[in-house]
Amino acid sequence: MGNVLAFCEFNEAGLRSSALANLAFARTAAAAHGGQVIALLVGPGAAAASASAAKYAPKVITVEDPGLAAYLAETYAPIVARLAREHGATVVAATATSLGKDLLPRAAALLDAGMASDIAKLASANSFVRPILAGNAYSTIEIGTPIICVTVRQSEFEPAAELGEAGAVTSAPAGALESYGARFERLDAQKSDRPDLGDAKVVVAGGRGMKNGENFKVLEQLADLLGAAMGASRAATDAGMVPADWQVGQTGKIVAPNLYFAVAISGAIQHLAGMKGSKTIVAINKNKDEPIFQVADYGIVAEWEKAVPELIAEIKKLKASR
């Protein structure tokens, strides 16, 4: 018998949609461990976001403290580890976002827990399926420690549905905060009104075939018409055409939107690893033999210079006719 502590990311609007994949996993793990799901929200705004979390978990714990204003794995991990012990968790889970991947290994070390990262499925109470070789194969790993830490692939779990009844919300103290010599200096983030790449329902991504950063403006127009986030291949981010945090793929962000546009992207295996879980994929590429067309639901063999402005004009017409 053991509970599942699900570390949930949130913003001003409530739980981030990536947290719902973690909660979906947490439910299956709680059933396998005979315990309940406890959603953990840490940081400024946790109490405000707790009502949103209570729709999905029977128990919610919030932790707020001025010392937690800026995320640092060094200060957050001891809180996760302490609450896992206090609440009898045998599984501690987070979504495999950059934050989740930073935090959970540290919590695992503090808990003497085995760690499974990027998991795609729960195979049994203590074994997990995870992709290897850039998503070309899956391995099943078994973890023998009393507490198990996992990061969950957002693209592999359907978002948790709301429970009929709201969960109970409690707060817990942060305790003595120790940052072990780490210090938050500053966050260099691009300000954008677009949705976060990890949470977006629509993503418009461009590749090396866009040729330069200026040309991405046409993709941004398309994105803004659709309320989409911008993404890119590593070739485009490495070339400095667009910011590095737009990168989708094995070494970038893993996304699973309802609609993914891959424009002038060849579809290298490392890019596919980050987006092939998307529900509908539209590829625009001038070369019909590119591997992106093997995963695309809709393929347009054309130069983007012609196809994207035509697409924008059609969407504008449709919007105007409504």
Ligand SMILES: Cc1cc2nc3c(=O)[nH]c(=O)nc-3n(C[C@H](O)[C@H](O)[C@H](O)COP(=O)(O)OP(=O)(O)OC[C@H]3O[C@@H](n4cnc5c(N)ncnc54)[C@H](O)[C@@H]3O)c2cc1C
């Ligand atoms: C360890 C490792 C990790 C990696 N991680 C990632 C990752 O996370 N994400 C990632 O994306 N890559 C990653 N890569 C790189 C990956 O292997 C590819 O090099 C990269 O994805 C290629 O990007 P691309 O498709 O934009 O470029 P290319 O492969 O050069 O493709 C450009 C495409 O544009 C098309 N094109 C050109 N002009 C036009 C036009 N006018 N109109 C329409 N189409 C046009 C071409 O036909 C071509 O298909 C990684 C590689 C390694 C080794």
